[in-house]
Structure formats: structure tokens, C-alpha cells
Amino acid sequence: xxxxxxxxxxxxxxxxxxxxxxxxxxxxxxxxxxxxxxxxxxxxxxxxxxxxxxxxxxxxxxxxxxxxxxxxxxxxxxxxxxxxxxxxxxxxxxxxxxxxxxxxxxxxxxxxxxxxxxxxxxxxxxxxxxxxxxxxxxxxxxxxxxxxxxxxxxxxxxxxxxxxxxxxxxxxxxxxxxxxxxxxxxxxxxxxxxxxxxxxxxxxxxxxxxxxxxxxxxxxxxxxxxxxxxxxxxxxxxxxxxxxxxxxxxxxxxxxxxxxxxxxxxxxxxxxxxxxxxxxxxxxxxxxxxxxxxxxxxxxxxxxxxxxxxxxxxxxxxxxxxxxxxxxxxxxxxxxxxxxxxxxxxxxxxxxxxxxxxxxxxxxxxxxx
Amino acid sequence: xxxxxxxxxxxxxxxxxxxxxxxxxxxxxxxxxxxxxxxxxxxxxxxxxxxxxxxxxxxxxxxxxxxxxxxxxxxxxxxxxxxxxxxxxx
Numbered sequence: 001x002x003x004x005x006x007x008x009x010x011x012x013x014x015x016x017x018x019x020x021x022x023x024x025x026x027x028x029x030x031x032x033x034x035x036x037x038x039x040x041x042x043x044x045x046x047x048x049x050x051x052x053x054x055x056x057x058x059x060x061x062x063x064x065x066x067x068x069x070x071x072x073x074x075x076x077x078x079x080x081x082x083x084x085x086x087x088x089x090x091x092x093x094x095x096x097x098x099x100x101x102x103x104x105x106x107x108x109x110x111x112x113x114x115x116x117x118x119x120x121x122x123x124x125x126x127x128x129x130x131x132x133x134x135x136x137x138x139x140x141x142x143x144x145x146x147x148x149x150x151x152x153x154x155x156x157x158x159x160x161x162x163x164x165x166x167x168x169x170x171x172x173x174x175x176x177x178x179x180x181x182x183x184x185x186x187x188x189x190x191x192x193x194x195x196x197x198x199x200x201x202x203x204x205x206x207x208x209x210x211x212x213x214x215x216x217x218x219x220x221x222x223x224x225x226x227x228x229x230x231x232x233x234x235x236x237x238x239x240x241x242x243x244x245x246x247x248x249x250x251x252x253x254x255x256x257x258x259x260x261x262x263x264x265x266x267x268x269x270x271x272x273x274x275x276x277x278x279x280x281x282x283x284x285x286x287x288x289x290x291x292x293x294x295x296x297x298x299x300x301x302x303x304x305x306x307x308x309x310x311x312x313x314x315x316x317x318x319x320x321x322x323x324x325x326x327x328x329x330x331x332x333x334x335x336x337x338x339x340x341x342x343x344x345x346x347x348x349x350x351x352x353x354x355x356x357x358x359x360x361x362x363x364x365x366x367x368x369x
Numbered sequence: 370x371x372x373x374x375x376x377x378x379x380x381x382x383x384x385x386x387x388x389x390x391x392x393x394x395x396x397x398x399x400x401x402x403x404x405x406x407x408x409x410x411x412x413x414x415x416x417x418x419x420x421x422x423x424x425x426x427x428x429x430x431x432x433x434x435x436x437x438x439x440x441x442x443x444x445x446x447x448x449x450x451x452x453x454x455x456x457x458x459x
Contacts, residue, residue, distance in 0.1 A: 006389055056394065084401070086398065111398075148380055148382075177398060219452055
């Protein structure tokens with residue numbers, strides 16, 4: 001067994017409930033119902049355990065975390081535990097009063113998602129009429145309070161042409177950073193490859209736009225870029241290496257090495273209701289399954305890049321090659337690479353594919369206020 | 370960095386003692402940067418009031434080192450933070 005180091009980041013999926021229904025949602029197809037969600041005091045205990053374990057960065061996510069009415073209490077508990085708190089939100093469900101309360105509670109940073117740069121695009125992709133207008137209002141409140149802001153623009157074939165405007169919007173909002181995230185095909189996105197797969201030309205154009213904007217906006221706006229995965233020659237360094245830097249807790253308390261890990265059928269996951277987080281991180285079967293490099297078959301085992309990208313994404317190897325230990329098919333060394341490139345071209349050329357919106361976990365209530 | 374410029378850690382960027390790894394880190398939006406002794410010494414002096422020149426003069430006296438060298442090292446370190454929007458200068 002590899003000796004693991006403490007994790008740096010924890011993604012707390014507070015709920016799978018969300019007023020939006022984005023067709024690329026990273027939540028699993030089988031979502032946790034509201035009645036199974038961890039209670040306030042459970043989360044507070046988990047935050048304290050995470051800080052003791054060495055976690056520094058806490059990402060409060062969902063679903064839409066603002067759907068949790070105890071969000072302010074959770075932020076306070078996380079800050080008291082000594083964690084840096086980052087709210088990952090669509091903005092829907094946040095009011096000026098709630099943002100003030102989050103400020104009082106010590107929230108450190110807000111990451112606001114962007115589904116499109118026009119109401120027409122954003123509301124169609126989010127499946128929520130009026131969402132864009134509301135988001136722009138929330139962005140103003142965030143700016144007025146002075147929270148550091150990252151805009152997270154999720155891009156795909158339908159809205160990649162809006163990338164330049166998204167970058168402008170980030171500057172106008174006073175964001176310090178924009179994440180230009182081309183859709184990764186996990187969860188609901190896997191069902192929407194025909195509708196969302198960018199063309200190779202779009203992917204190249206996005207890279208060019210990002211490179212130009214990075215130079216032009218140096219010192220003003222930091223641009224983090226997640227390129228189009230299927231059109232790449234080497235896989236992403238998924239999770240910085242399995243079980244090496246981060247962990248994910250689901251709304252009902254399961255602890256995952258990444259948010260899509262439940263798609264790997266042979267893995268079993270521990271729950272914070274049953275075991276301390278530290279035991280789960282160091283000894284849990286799921287965390288040790290693909291930790292380090294000992295598990296790797298060829299061509300990864302003898303590859304000079306094996307500690308650069310750790311063989312790519314295990315969930316993608318499962319989804320595309322049917323084997324979670326296989327080399328990520330994005331890699332040029334994978335026997336599936338040529339086939340994947342052909343499939344990417346075919347998905348990108350599939351005109352007129354309808355969006356499959358993510359479903360709601362049980363009943364989806366209206367956003368607060 | 371010019372002598373008269375005043376560096377500040379903006380909201381959402383703060384020094385933090387990492388009690389598990391027993392080291393100082395700089396916490397920033399979705400980032401944690403491990404600081405060596407020099408980095409921590411420089412950032413500990415950044416208070417939003419004193420200028421870069423005052424800070425480097427103070428460090429030179431405290432560590433009995435030439436101010437020129439300290440200013441050069443500090444400018445590189447702080448400049449890199451500034452580029453990442455982890456430091457503001459007025």
C-alpha cells in the first residue's frame with residue numbers, strides 16, 4: 001500500500017437538490033433524496049474531522065448549496081474548524097439578506113457558475129426561466145459585499161462562441177478569476193454528448209482565445225482552463241491523482257475519491273455516519289484502489305508520464321473502455337484512442353440532438369424566497 | 370514593486386498555520402500555497418500600511434542582510450502573488 005499524504009481539499013455536496021437542471025450536471029444519475037441528507041450537526045462534525053485530517057480548502061457544493069436552509073450555519077461551523085470556505089453556486093436561492101448572513105458567518109470566496117452570457121442561452125441550458133437575470137443580480141450583491149469572486153463558465157458546442165463575452169463579463173463583475181471549463185463527460189453529460197460535444201475547431205479556438213486573454217488580462221483576471229477532453233492527446237490529471245489531494249462527501253455521507261466514483265461498480269464506499277474521516281481516507285478500500293501507481297497495467301506502468309497524469313480518469317476508463325484500471329482512452333497510448341477520436345467527431349457532428357436535462361432527486365422545492 | 374508601493378493581502382487571502390503539516394500556508398480562493406521561512410517572513414510584514422521600501426528595510430535590519438538582496442527576492446515573490454491576484458498594491 002502507498003503511504004498517503006493528508007488531503008488538501010474536500011468537496012462537500014450538501015444536497016443534490018437544485019432549481020436548475022443543467023444537462024451536464026456532475027451529480028450522479030441516482031441522486032440522494034432530501035430525507036437522507038446529513039443533518040447540520042453531522043456536517044459540522046465532518047468539517048472538524050476534515051480539518052484534523054489536514055484539509056485546508058472546503059468547497060461547499062451540491063446540487064445548489066443555497067437550497068440548504070442551514071448554509072449560513074454550515075459556513076460558520078467550517079470557519080470555526082479552521083477551513084477556507086468556498087461556495088460553489090448558481091446564485092439561485094441567494095438573497096441579499098442571505099449573502100449578508102454568509103458574510104457574517106465568514107464565507108471566504110464565491111464561485112458563481114455561468115450557463116451562458118445571454119438570458120436566452122443561460123436559461124435554456126439551465127432549464128430555469130429567469131435564472132440569468134437573477135444570477136446577474138446576485139453577482140452585483142456579491143460585488144457590493146466584496147466577496148472574492150470566481151466566475152465558472154461551463155462551455156460546450158452550443159455556447160463556446162460566447163467565450164469572449166464570458167471573459168468580458170468576469171472583468172466587468174470584478175472577478176479575480178474565471179474558470180473556463182469545457183464540459184467533461186461524466187454523470188448527466190455522458191447522456192448529452194451528441195448535443196454538447198464541441199467540434200475540434202471549437203476546441204482549438206477556445207485554446208487560442210484563452211491564450212490571448214491570459215496575456216491581455218495579466219494581473220487583472222486569472223484564467224484557469226479545462227480544455228475539451230476528448231480532443232486532447234493526453235488525459236487530464238484527474239483529481240491530481242486518485243486519493244492524493246482531495247475527497248468528496250455526498251449529501252448522504254458517502255466518502256468518494258471523486259464525484260463520479262460511484263460509476264465504478266466494484267468499488268464500495270464508507271460513510272461518515274459509520275467511520276471517522278481519517279480512517280476512510282487512509283484505509284478505505286475505494287481510496288486505496290487506484291492510489292499511487294502500483295495498480296497500473298501497461299501502457300501506464302512503464303510510461304514516463306505516469307506521475308504526470310496518473311493514467312487519466314478512472315471513471316472515464318470505466319465509461320469508455322469498460323475497465324476502470326485501463327489507460328484513459330483520451331491518451332494517445334490507449335488502444336481505444338483512435339476510436340474515441342472518431343466518436344468525438346461523430347458526437348460533434350450530431351446536429352439537432354435534444355438536451356436531456358438532469359432530473360430532480362425526489363421532489364424539488366422552489367428556491368428559498 | 371516600487372519602494373513606495375504598499376502591498377496588501379486582499380479579502381479572501383490569508384496566512385494560516387497548517388497544524389497537520391506544521392508549516393505556514395497562504396490560503397487564497399481555491400488555492401493553498403506552502404510558504405517557506407522567507408515567504409512567511411515577507412508576508413508577515415505585509416500589513417496594508419507599510420510600503421515595500423519600509424518592509425524590506427525592516428527585514429534587512431531584522432535578519433542582518435543587505436536590503437538590496439532582500440528587495441530583489443521579495444519583489445519576485447510578491448510580484449508572482451500579484452500576478453495571481455493574491456496580492457494587491459496601492
